[in-house]
Amino acid sequence: MGAIDDDKDLEDPKNGNASITTASVDEINAKARHATELEKKLDFRTAVSLYPTAIGWSVFFSLGIIMTAFDPQLLGNLYAMPAFQKEFGYEYEGKFIISAPW
16 A cells, blocks of 8 residues: 555554545535536536546436437337338238237
């Protein structure tokens, strides 16, 4: 733990182990506020280059939610298409229909 032991903010003053922080809450809040202000000033390209993994996960989950919402509409339209009815349905009184298990 060489790198952690050298950091004085992480040292326990009692025994020198890296287990607790000695920074005050006000210092942490000030640093967090400063970091937030810097991130808000980022332009789009810089933000994309800094956080590609976060953007990837966001797109992945968003597409899943969007496709869940569109699924009932898409399937309903698919069942109504004459080509689908002819391929997967059966003829009944001169028209092709899709059976209930579909």
